[in-house]
Amino acid sequence: MNNKIRSTFxxxxxxxxxxxxxxxxxxxxxxxxxxxxxxxxITYNNDGNAVLAGNLISVINxxxxxxxxxxxxxxxxxACGGQDISVGAAAAIAGSAFVKVLKSGSAITGGxxxxxxxxxxxxAMLFASFNGTLVAVFRIQPMIATLILYTCGRSIAYWINxxxxxxxxxxxIRAIGSFIPGVPIPTPVLIVVAVTILFMLIFHFTxxxxxxxxxxxxxxxxxxxxxxxxxxxxxxxxxxxxxxAVAGIIGVSRLELINHETLLLDVEMDxxxxxxxxxxxxxxxxxxxxxxxxxxxxxxILTITLYAMKVSSTDVKAYKAIVIVLLVVIGSPVIKAxxxxxxxxxxxxxxxxxxxxxx
Amino acid sequence: xxxxxxxxxxxxxxxSFAFGGCGGDTGAAGTTGSGDSGTTTTTTTTDTGSAxxxxxxxxVNNPPSESGYRExxxxxxxxxxxxxxxxxxxxxxxxKNDEQLQxxxxxxxxxxxxxxxxxxxxxGWDEVLKSAKEAGIKVYLFDRMIDVDESLYEAAVVxxxxxxxxxxxxxxxxxxxxxxxxxxxxxxxxxxxxxxRTGALDEQFASGKMTKVVQQTATWDEAEAKKIVExxxxxxxxxxxxxxxxxxxxxxxxxxxDEHGITHGVDGKVxxxxxxxxxWALRELLAGKWNYDGQCSPFQAQIISDLxxxxxxxxSKKIINxxxxxxxxxxxxxxxDTYGLGE
Numbered sequence: 001m002n003n004k005i006r007s008t009f010x011x012x013x014x015x016x017x018x019x020x021x022x023x024x025x026x027x028x029x030x031x032x033x034x035x036x037x038x039x040x041x042i043t044y045n046n047d048g049n050a051v052l053a054g055n056l057i058s059v060i061n062x063x064x065x066x067x068x069x070x071x072x073x074x075x076x077x078x079a080c081g082g083q084d085i086s087v088g089a090a091a092a093i094a095g096s097a098f099v100k101v102l103k104s105g106s107a108i109t110g111g112x113x114x115x116x117x118x119x120x121x122x123x124a125m126l127f128a129s130f131n132g133t134l135v136a137v138f139r140i141q142p143m144i145a146t147l148i149l150y151t152c153g154r155s156i157a158y159w160i161n162x163x164x165x166x167x168x169x170x171x172x173i174r175a176i177g178s179f180i181p182g183v184p185i186p187t188p189v190l191i192v193v194a195v196t197i198l199f200m201l202i203f204h205f206t207x208x209x210x211x212x213x214x215x216x217x218x219x220x221x222x223x224x225x226x227x228x229x230x231x232x233x234x235x236x237x238x239x240x241x242x243x244x245a246v247a248g249i250i251g252v253s254r255l256e257l258i259n260h261e262t263l264l265l266d267v268e269m270d271x272x273x274x275x276x277x278x279x280x281x282x283x284x285x286x287x288x289x290x291x292x293x294x295x296x297x298x299x300x301i302l303t304i305t306l307y308a309m310k311v312s313s314t315d316v317k318a319y320k321a322i323v324i325v326l327l328v329v330i331g332s333p334v335i336k337a338x339x340x341x342x343x344x345x346x347x348x349x350x351x352x353x354x355x356x357x358x359x
Numbered sequence: 360x361x362x363x364x365x366x367x368x369x370x371x372x373x374x375s376f377a378f379g380g381c382g383g384d385t386g387a388a389g390t391t392g393s394g395d396s397g398t399t400t401t402t403t404t405t406d407t408g409s410a411x412x413x414x415x416x417x418x419v420n421n422p423p424s425e426s427g428y429r430e431x432x433x434x435x436x437x438x439x440x441x442x443x444x445x446x447x448x449x450x451x452x453x454x455k456n457d458e459q460l461q462x463x464x465x466x467x468x469x470x471x472x473x474x475x476x477x478x479x480x481x482x483g484w485d486e487v488l489k490s491a492k493e494a495g496i497k498v499y500l501f502d503r504m505i506d507v508d509e510s511l512y513e514a515a516v517v518x519x520x521x522x523x524x525x526x527x528x529x530x531x532x533x534x535x536x537x538x539x540x541x542x543x544x545x546x547x548x549x550x551x552x553x554x555x556r557t558g559a560l561d562e563q564f565a566s567g568k569m570t571k572v573v574q575q576t577a578t579w580d581e582a583e584a585k586k587i588v589e590x591x592x593x594x595x596x597x598x599x600x601x602x603x604x605x606x607x608x609x610x611x612x613x614x615x616x617d618e619h620g621i622t623h624g625v626d627g628k629v630x631x632x633x634x635x636x637x638x639w640a641l642r643e644l645l646a647g648k649w650n651y652d653g654q655c656s657p658f659q660a661q662i663i664s665d666l667x668x669x670x671x672x673x674x675s676k677k678i679i680n681x682x683x684x685x686x687x688x689x690x691x692x693x694x695x696d697t698y699g700l701g702e
Contacts, residue, residue, distance in 0.1 A: 036595070046617040053619055055593045062586060163424050164701040165607060167639040178618050255581045255614055257639075259607050262580040307590035313575045313583065314548060 015279030018331040019294040022277065026301045030308075037308060045179060052184045055304055063300035064188035065091075065247040065264060068195050070274035070292040072236075072243030077275050078216045079236040080135050081284030082142025086127075087240070088267045089153020091248035092260045094124040096160035098249050099168055099258045108170040121245040127153075128241025129234060136233035150268070157260035165259045168252075177253030188250045192293075195246060199289055212236060216284030270299050277327050298327075413447040414667065416440050417466030418475045419459050422452040427637060427700040432502065432657035436475075439660035446664075456480040463487045467494050473667055477502040488512065499666070501659040504677075514666060514673040516659040516680055520555025523682040527632060527653040528559040530684055531600065532568070534630065539569035539600055542591055544584045544612060545576040546604040552655065556604045556634060572598045577608050584611035592619045600630045606640035609633030609649065624648040625687050636685065638699030644687040645695065653684040654698065 030037040040054035069087050076084050101116035102108055127149060134145035176187055183190075203209040214222040215229040223229050247267075252258050276282055277298050278291025302323055306316045329335060418440070423433040433452070440446040449471065451462030456479040464487055466474055474496050478484060481504060488511040491498050500515035531539070543560060546553035553576070563569040573591055577583035584603060591598060592615060601616075601623075603609035609631055616623050616631075623629040625647035633640055636654040643649045659680055665671045683698060 044620045046620055046622065051618065051620075053593070055590075058586075058589050058593060062589075158424075163430060164427060165637065165639075166702070167610075178614070251582065254585070255607075255611055257581060257607065257610055259579075259581060262578075262582070262607070264582075265580060303586070304590065307575075307586060308594060310573060313577065313587065 015288055016291050016294065018279055018327060019277050019291055019298055022298045022327055023294065023301065026298070026305060030305055034308070037305075042184065047174075047179075047181065049179055049181050050184055051179050052186075055308060057186065059297065059300045059304050060189050061186040062304065063296045064186075064192045065250050066267060066270050066274060066299065067192045067293050067296040068243045068247045068250070069240075069267060069271040070278070070296045071195060071199055071289050072240030073271045074275050074278070074280055074287050074289050074292040075212060075236040076142070076240050077272075077280060077282060078284055078287035079212045079233045080142050081216060081282075082135070083268075083272045083275070083282070084128075084131060084146045084237065084240055085143055085268045085272075086131060086146040086149035086153055087244050087247075087271055088264045089150050089157070090124055090127050090241070090244045091251065091264045091267070092154050092157040092258075093127060093160065094120040094245040094248035095252040095258045095263050096157040096260055097123040098245075098252055099166050100160055102168050102170075102173070103166060108168065108172060110172060113172050113176075117245075117249060120249055121242055124245035124248070125238050125241035128237045128244065132234040132237030135237065136230045154260050157258075157263075161258060161260055165257055167257045169256060173253045173256055177250065177256065188254070191246065191250060195243070196289075196293065203289075208232075208235070213286050217286070270296075273324055273328075274299055277324070277331070279331060299324075413442075413445055414473065415447045415449070415471040416473045416475060416667075417449045417451070417463070417469070417471040419451050419463050419466070420475075420477045421454055421479060425454065427635070428655065428657045431700045432477075432659070435658045435660045439664050444664070454479055456483055460484070460487050464490070467491050467496060470494070471496060474498045475663060476500050476505070478505050481506045485511075497667075499663050501663060502657075509676045512676070514663075514676055514678055516662050516678045518655050518682065519679045520551050520655065521558050522555075522679065523634070523653055523655050523684075524556040524559035526682050526684045527556070527602075527634070527651065528563060530651055530686065531602070531630070531632065532563075536599065536630075539563070540572050540598040541569050541600040541602055542572050542588060542598050542612070543574040544587055544601070544603040544608045545574065546608070547578045548576050552634070553604055555655075556653075560602060569600075572596055577603075577611070579605055579607060581607040581611035584608035585615045588612045588615035589619075592616075592621070599628060600632070602632045604634055606633040606635045606637045606652065609640070610643075613643075613648065624650060635700060636683070636698055637701050638695055639701070641685065641690060641695040641699045644685060644690050645692065647687055650687050651684060654682065656680050656683055657700070658698075 037055050040052055040056055042050050043053045045051050073083060073087065076082075098116045098120040101119045102112060105112045131146050131149060134140045134148075135142045138145075175181070178186060180187055211222070211227050211232050214225070214227060215232045219229045247264060251263050272282075274295035275292045277295035278288065278293070280287045280291055299320070302320055303316060306319055307313070311319060418436055420433060420436070421429050423430040433450075436450070437448065440448040449466060449469070451459070451466070453459050453462065459476075459479050460483060463474060463476065467487070467490055474491055476484075476498065477500070484505045484507050488498055488507055492511060498512040500512055500517070502517060504515055504517060505512075541560070543557075545557055560569070564571045564574075573587065575587045577587060584607075588601065588611070601609065601612045603612050610633075613623060613631055616629060621629055623631050630651070631649040632651040632653070633649060634653045634655070636652050640649065640652050644652055662678065662680065666673060685694060685698075
């Protein structure tokens with residue numbers, strides 16, 4: 001019985017061990033440093049709504065864009081064995097398209113917001129399928145293929161915006177970016193939950209997860225088994241495109257402003273890191289979306305902790321790098337193998353001792 | 360076949376680098392250049408055959424797409440040196456120094472009366488300015504200085520970034536708050552705008568007149584500014600001034616205040632200060648949600664026009680353009696229309 005629990009625990013945790021331990025350590029560190037870090041209180045925002053506030057809320061709220069992007073990135077990583085480094089630039093394009101449509105009408109109503117959302121999704125998916133075609137059809141290394149959009153994406157966003165930083169002043173947009181009146185949980189968090197459920201549903205009702213994994217592990221073998229690997233790769237990019245649009249819209253709504261130069265700047269690196277911290281193989285194959293989501297929150301807790309410690313924001317990146325190098329190295333196959341060997345050695349020693357005792 | 364593929368790929372890559380390569384500077388919100396840097400556009404607004412009384416002016420400038428600052432700058436030039444004001448304006452826009460040099464040479468050959476230059480780079484202008492002098496063309500520099508002998512130009516109308524910071528801090532001191540607890544959000548470290556806007560405030564921190572609650576760079580990033588303010592709020596520390604080095608970061612900071620129910624602006628607890636004077640930011644001021652917006656003035660045309668027409672004379676070769684700062688209590692819609700950048 002005890003053994004059974006242990007084995008399911010072991011099997012279930014698997015690749016999530018590292019990110020969960022990372023979260024535990026960060027929590028412990030903050031608990032020792034300042035227990036007040038965890039305080040959550042209810043305040044009234046300037047619109048008069050009761051809302052939750054505190055560092056933990058800042059973490060789960062602030063990581064929303066990253067979490068959504070990490071989900072899409074996991075899929076691309078698993079299917080193509082490479083990463084899309086253009087997500088930040090593509091989000092700027094999607095955000096610009098979103099604002100462009102919003103501002104084209106006279107007033108911003110629920111209808112125009114939905115229309116703008118759809119437009120942003122279509123635009124992001126188009127650019128994503130451009131990336132996807134380069135990778136899936138022309139077999140270009142994902143990082144090289146997406147480098148193109150990475151370099152010119154923000155210029156394209158600039159053209160859409162006409163060089164300005166347009167603002168949108170609307171209660172609906174504010175509700176998307178911060179709080180819906182009467183709901184104390186930040187809306188971006190709700191959006192992350194919705195996207196997660198969407199992914200779960202897709203995986204539950206289709207064979208996408210299995211197909212993606214088999215394409216990632218061995219594309220030719222998958223093709224021989226009747227899986228259209230080109231289509232699966234392309235599809236992974238298009239799904240990432242949807243995630244990019246959602247992330248871009250959250251980013252724009254938060255500030256009610258689109259600045260193509262700064263919107264989700266450098267987010268691609270964090271998204272790839274989230275996938276890596278989540279224990280997913282960056283070379284493709286097996287994956288766990290949950291791991292990447294936890295990875296995103298690990299990165300955000302780290303950032304918020306450093307800010308709470310008043311580390312200069314120029315130094316934050318360096319500290320982040322140190323912690324992340326540690327995490328990735330600990331999670332690397334070499335260290336894992338060494339660790340497993342050590343464990344088995346200890347175990348056999350123990351067995352030998354107990355056998356001696358029996359004699 | 361393989362080689363062809365490789366060639367194609369290099370071509371695409373090279374193109375993509377050309378797209379992302381360029382960038383402007385100046386005070387305007389990190390809004391930098393775009394892909395259309397490759398061509399110089401030369402336009403003539405009036406036919407030269409008209410009245411002999413018109414003054415021919417050639418303007419060599421960076422393209423309006425460079426930044427909100429440049430857009431306002433170009434618009435200002437066009438409105439001041441208009442046909443109605445007795446000018447015949449020719450313009451050339453490029454981000455590349457060599458193209459600017461060619462354009463300037465072209466204006467000299469064409470025989471303009473005055474040459475106005477905002478150079479892409481500070482070097483390489485000696486020959487062109489000398490030939491302008493030989494041709495009897497008077498040269499004015501605006502926005503940016505050039506590394507040449509002073510005798511080669513009439514005057515340079517430029518901005519003093521540190522004056523901009525000082526104007527803002529002086530305004531803050533004039534508010535006579537019992538205490539100053541400042542959240543200072545800086546721009547990209549090392550940029551002209553950041554150094555200018557930080558200097559005056561650092562002096563106050565050093566003298567003890569103001570208390571530094573936190574001083575962090577958000578590198579012009581709105582979302583980063585929001586995070587910085589949020590972390591201060593979560594730590595429970597008290598503050599009553601937000602000094603953000605551009606409008607976008609001020610907006611990010613205000614979003615954090617709004618979410619945590621902290622009042623700001625004219626009747627609020629926290630004073631909000633921004634820079635650049637985007638139109639949308641000035642509208643926040645007009646609504647009383649912010650208190651102050653400073654500007655690195657892009658308006659040099661009138662000063663130069665006055666010099667050309669002899670209405671004023673330059674006391675020295677370097678004329679410092681007066682920096683503007685707007686107080687929410689005194690701002691009018693007319694100010695927004697005249698001085699606001701963007702839409």
